[in-house]
Structures are given as structure tokens and as C-alpha cells.
Amino acid sequence: MTTLGVHNVGLTYGSRTALKDVSLEIPSGSLVAILGPSGCGKTSLLMAIAGLLGIDEGVITAGNRELSRSGKRVPPEQRGIGWVPQEASLFPHLSVRDNIGFGLRKGRRRNERVEELAALVGLGGFLDRSPGQLSGGQAQRVALARALAPSPDVLLLDEPYGALDSVLRHTLARDVARILREEETTAVLVTHDREEALDLADVVVVMDGGRIVQVGTPVEVYESPATPWVASFVGDTVELAGVWRHGTLQCEQCGAADFCEPGDNRPGCSGHVVCALGEVAATAQGYQPVDGEDVRVVVRPEWLAPGSSGIPATVRGVSYAGHDALVEFDMEGQKERVRARIAAPFLPSVGQAFQLTLRHPALVFPLPSGVELA
């Protein structure tokens, strides 16, 4: 069991920078999700770890062993790192049995291991099928079994569920996470699906433009995003203009009584802001604003709840999603509108009047440099 280390890694294709100063520790036995939009460099990072791509700067290590540095790399077949590519990529000319056994030496033990893995991924009866006879989900399970067969130290999964429909995707993703934990395999999962990353991973790495923007637990990344971009990438946001005020509010006043104490990956509140939601508890993200400073306020729709106290608001529109709805409100005396997530089945109708309370400290970020909020 070894810790995988990525230290200040840089990679360029011609004039395009794929990775810039990327550093990351992946402890043995953990499941790390790399989350980012297409073209953010997450697949390049994965291929660099696998040894399928060289790097221009930095070092990649496994324990004390150096795997990659500029102009030098241990070839992929000697790294003990497994890889599950997008869309399964089973060998079409080989049976399921020979696909799973591809990385094993010939012999009696090979067959035993193949059968063990087929059972693990729930495809014991499919060993003599050809890949063409499998469904997308089954093919992806075979690809996982094939990668696990030689017992790699680390398993890399590159958007393995991208081609599947959402129901199958969810079941398979949970299954795979369970199998990886059972096998105690260190795994790196690349995905652009935030729910997948938040649901499965121990640690979420958010990437954008070839850089790592934030590393944290799913709760940290979702509730204390490092930037407004991360906030909106990992979940829905409501953005408002506000003014920072030093000093915390009375808990009864702010309505966020359960959240203002730090702990449990939560920062607690460090001040308050005046914005369209009134005067609410807030936490500045990674900097200390001065009293009276104009700031950018970010809240999540589910942090807002209709209640008996708070700012008067009128329902403007309802965007129905089954389990809940995003409800758009006009705030009394304000130009800015807010959206609140309200659980089904008791949904408001357009024109209905409420009072909105914030149940979590608002997130406060500096204004984008050179931009004045109106």
C-alpha cells in the first residue's frame, strides 16, 4: 500500500497548457474524485499518472518510487496502476474471460482469479460471451474486473459511466465504489458529474484550466467552496451583491443557529452582510474583508426556507423537478431575485407571499477585480 504523490506537475501540448503546477496526495485506500469541466486537464492528469503521457515539470511518485519526471517515465506496464477508460474499451476480439484475464499470467491460478472477479462484479455467468453481446453497464463491469485482476496499487477510472443512462449510472457508480472499498484499492475517479463526485469520493479535487482549484471532502467543497466558480460548479447558487459588516449576529436574529459554530467541516460565521436577503450571518471565504466593503454574496437555494419570520418575498415562478422545485422569489423593495429549493409535495404557487429565512451563513467572496457592483 503506497501513497501516490503528484508534485508541481506541469504539461503542455504545443502552446496549450494542459496541467499547471498540479500537486496532490492520494493516500492509500482512498477514493479521490477529480471533478472539472471538459478540457480542464483531468484526463491529462490521469494519463500522466498512468504513464501514458509524459510530464514537462514536477514529479509523480508512488511511495518512495519515482514514476515520472520531465523526460523520464516508468512505462505504464511497470507502474502497477490500472486504468478503466471511457466507454469500457473491451478488447472486441476476446471473450469476457480473456478480457478479464488479459493482465494475468497463463495458468490455473489465472482462471480462478478471473472467476473470482467475474463474481465480484456480478457477471459470473457471462465469461464466455463476447463483448458485443454485453450491455453498456455489463461492459463497464468487465472493464473494472479486467483492471482489478492484476491487483493494481492504484486504479484510475476516466469518466467510466459517461455513456450510461442516469439510473444505471447511479447504481453502477455505487457498486463500483463498494467493490473498490472491499478490495481496498486506492482509486482516482475522473468525472464531470458533481453528484457522482460528492456521493462517492472521500476527497474531491476540483480542477479548472489545468490547475487544481480546491481539494477537500465533499462537504467542504460544497459548503465552503474556495471560489464562486467552484460554488457554482459543484451545485446551484444564488449570487447577490452585499456589504460586509464586522461582528456576528445573535443566533435568534440570523436564523442559522445550527450552523454558526465552527466544526464538522463547517467554517461557522465570521461576520454578516447586508444584501437582498436583509442582514444575514456570513462567512468570508479565504480572506478578511474590511468593514463596509462591497462583496459578492453566494448562497445555495436549499439554505433558504419559507418561515414565519424573515424578508417578505413573492413567488414569481416555479421550476418543478419532482422531488423538489426551484422557486424564484421577488424580494420586497429589491431588484435582485433569489431562488429557493423547496421540497415537494407542498409547493407554492405563483403570486403567493412568504417570508424567507437563511439557514446557513452566506458565503462571501471579494468582488472580481476592477468590477463595481451596481
Place this chain on the structure above:
Amino acid sequence: MSPGHKCDRLRWVDVTWPQVRPAAVAGALLVFLYTLSDFGLVAMLRFETLTWGIQQSFAASFDRSQAAILALLLVVIALVVVAAERSARGQVVTSRAKLATREPVGVITRTLALLIVLAPPLVGVVAPLAGLGARLLEAQTLREIDFSRLGLATGATIAVSALAALVALVIALPLAALAARYSGRGVGSLETLGYLPHALPGIVVGLSLVFFSLAVLPPLYQTTAVLVFAYAVLFMPKALGTARSSIEGVSPDLVNVARTLGARPFSAWARVTLPLALPGLGIGALLVAIATMKELPATARVTLPLALPGLGIGALLVAIATMKELPATLLLRPTGVNTLATELWSRTSAGEFAGAAPYAAILVLVAAIPAMILSGVRRTAKEEL
């Protein structure tokens, strides 16, 4: 009628043609290339072309340097055309024929369309075969068949074709593998060079191999080895193109997966790329075999007149015979080795049209075998995908 009625006329020009254009231009250039390398027909029509000039200087005056200069000129022209063809081909946009809407058409339109699409097989296959068959079935022809000689020629044809196919494939494979996986100016120019023999008339390759074997390896002159090599060089581009695209068709992801599963680069190639590209490589080899077997220009010119009795065959054949065509076979074949095509050639040259018929018939039959295999392989290859 829809408001777009007027557009129906425009549709083909506006929609289909722009997408077809690169391929159509490439096709036209290919025809140009073949015409360039062909000389029988143009010479017959009293056009003094380059190929005709080469042949004249080689055959009549034995002025080999003159022939070489003309051949070089031809190579330069061919290079320009190959470059143009490749750049035209690069723009081809693939689309899905299945998505084409089917519009109802009247009986007359349908008949006319049917005639138009049937024209190529009718003109190219049915007419020559019918004529050939008619000539073959005449009693005198049947009596004159020399079966042992026919057998020897058939064997030689098959052996030379198979060897040429194998050699061409072996020569083409490394370049195909390189071009399929790596792009760049160096690889691009290498590949273009590989396609060059496509543009070379058989007579140029024949001549250069005559020079080469005389100068470097005199013992090989007029041996089967040189003949096989000549065909392999001449038709290697056919193997190169199919080998390249079939290797390209093997996803690099599969190779990457094999590597992460512990396979060294060569082992990954042998266990993954090669088996998956094999059907395509086989097609390439078959294409070379067919091309070799047919020695297309010679047979086409001989069988076609045979098929058109009453159209001044005599005059045509005399014209062909007096042209003293020297395709690669005639220049390079080992003394005493007769292939179907050379037998066919020498017999028609001597005016034995009836005697040539069985050779032509066997040639067509033998050439049909790989063609049939080819269509079978293609079908299974499609099913596999």
C-alpha cells in the same frame, strides 16, 4: 406542394454537391492519374504522350537515357497530381447515407435511374464476359486449348500474385503503423512517398527495376524475384492505404489499456492491434493480389476488343500489336515464365485471337476468386464492428 418546392432543384447543388465535391475532385484526379500512366489507348488513338515516348525510345532506339528522362518527367507530373489528390481527399466529410430521405418516383424515372446505375456493371463486366464466352465456345477455340500450358500460366499467375501481396504487405506495414498513430510533417511526407508508386506507370517501375537489377544485382535480372518485387512496389499503395486505415481503426485506448495491464509495447501490438487490424490487412493483401493478377491495363485492352466482334476488332488488335506495349511483365519476367497475361499478350500480338480466349477466360475466373473472398471478408468485417 411545400413552399420549398422551388428549392427542390437547388437541393442537390446546394446540399449534396458541396459535401461530395472533395471526394469527386479526388476521384477525377485519380482517373487523371490512371490516364497519365496508361499509354495503350492514347497511343492507339495516335496521341503522342509521355508514356508513348518512353516506350518508343526504349523499344525502337534502345536509347535508355532518353527513356529515363521522359520517365522522370512523368514522375514529377504524377507527384503534383498525387499531392493535389491527397489535399482534396483530406476535406472529405463523411455523412450517413442511411439518413437520406427516399422520395417517391415515377416508373419512367425509376427505369432511367436503374439503367444509369446498371451501366457500370454492364459495360465493365457483362459485355466483356459475354463476348469472351462467345469466342470461347466456338468449336475451333476449344480444340486449340493447350491445357498444360494453360495450367502452368495459371499457377505462375497465382504464385506471383500471392508472393507480391505478401511482400507488399510486409513492406507497407511499418509505414502504415507509423502513419496510423503519429501525425506530423515528417510522417506525412513519408506516407506521401509511400503512395507514389500508385502514380507511377508500370513502365516506369519496370524500367527502373531493369536499371537497378542490371546495375546492382545482375543475377536477379529477369528472375521471378524481381518480377514479384516490381508488383509489390507497383501495388504497395493499395496495401498501405488499407493497412493504415485498419490500424487507425483500432482505438488507442485499447492499446493503452493493454499497456496498463502489463503488456510491453510490442506485446500490446501483437495481442491487440494486429488481431484487430488483420481483416483490413488481409483486404490490402487481396487488393495487391488482384491488381497483380490482372495487370489491368493489358487485359482490359485485350478482352474488350475480343468482346466486340464486328467492330473492327482486327484493326484494333493490329494497332495494339504494333504498339509493342511493354508493361512491367514484359520487361521483367524471367525468360520462359509465362503468366496468363503474357500468354494473352503474346497470342493477341501474333493475331491468335481464338488462342488468347482461354487465357483471358481463366484470368477472369482466377481474378474473381479473391474478389469474392474480398466481398466476404468485408461483410464479416462489418459485422464485427
